[in-house]
Amino acid sequence: MVSSPAGRIHLVEQGSGPLVLLVHGFPEFWYSWRRQMPVLASAGYRAVAVDVRGYGRSSKPEDTAAYRMLDLVEDNVAVVEALGERTAVVVGHDWGATIAANSALVRPDVFRAVGLLSVPYAPRGGPRPSEVFARMGGEEEFYVSYFQEPGRAEAEIEPDVRGWLAGFYAALSADTMPAAGAPDPHFASRGGTLRDRFPAGRLPAWLSEDDLDVYAAEFERTGMRGALNRYRNMDRDWEDLAGFDGSPITRPSLFIGGTLDASTTWMADAIEAYPATLPGLVSSHLLDGCGHWIQQERPEEVNDILTAWLASLPI
Structure with a gap:
């Protein structure tokens, strides 16, 4: 430290x-x-x-x-x-x-x-970044905008940190990401969650069950707010x-x-x-x-x- x-x-x-x-x-x-x-x-x-x-x-x-x-x-x-x-x-x-x-x-x-x-x-x-992200997606909501609302993503993730992380890692990994033409996991439907579009049932090749346990244990201990706060400062960064x-x-x-x-x-x-x-x-x-x-x-x-x-x- x-x-x-x-x-x-x-x-x-x-x-x-x-x-x-x-x-x-x-x-x-x-x-x-x-x-x-x-x-x-x-x-x-x-x-x-x-x-x-x-x-x-x-x-x-x-x-x-x-x-x-x-x-x-x-x-x-x-x-x-x-x-x-x-x-x-x-x-x-x-x-x-x-x-x-x-x-x-x-x-x-x-x-x-x-x-x-x-x-x-x-x-x-x-x-301003928040204005750019708000215009993305049309009828859907871009994940950055979703993360910027305090408490919203925490409410989705924290009841099942391990499952959410597994889906998020899989959604952006080459061997497990959704097929071309499938709903994009970077967006949520209005009123829906990001997890609705995550693949389920298979971990990417780079992520073992033990690795996932390490990640999940750390975020279960800390919660997600500190990590998500990075997204909530993009307009401040633009000003700074x-x-x-x-x-x-x-x-x-x-x-x-x-x-x-x-x-x-x-x-x-x-x-x-x-x-x-x-x-x-x-x-x-x-x-x-x-x-x-x-x-x-x-x-x-x-x-x-x-x-x-x-x-x-x-x-």
């Missing part, structure tokens, strides 16, 4: 050498990097995976506004400093990719390179980051996405804009037939890409 502006941040550390900070997404915690940490340590890096504020063993402030992006960036800075380092490479998946990107954008003095998994970098800009409107990330960068991940396909324009928005991009990879949980679905490929990229960076 280390001190942060919000209280305490839990971390798991392996290895020594240059620091690589690993940041998870929703609904996960440090455990999502279990297949990367030993490999990075063996390659000579100090691999540190955190529980993001609101998750796992980290502090969970009561105030929803305490989960804004700039606070999460400062948490990452606090981790680097508490570990006795001046700089780090930051790598994130899902929401962690957005946190990592903003860490490199806002504090390039600390984060010397950034790796993004699944969610591309898109500079701040455009209308106004000074970075349209700004590129100039630090050396990496992107890895899956061809079956909606985060990649919906944001294809963001990937195409990388020459302008990520001018320091070292390599970009789309893994064929891969879904959203990329470092768990395809750990060997991700590990090979990560270690090759890290080796290419200046010390």
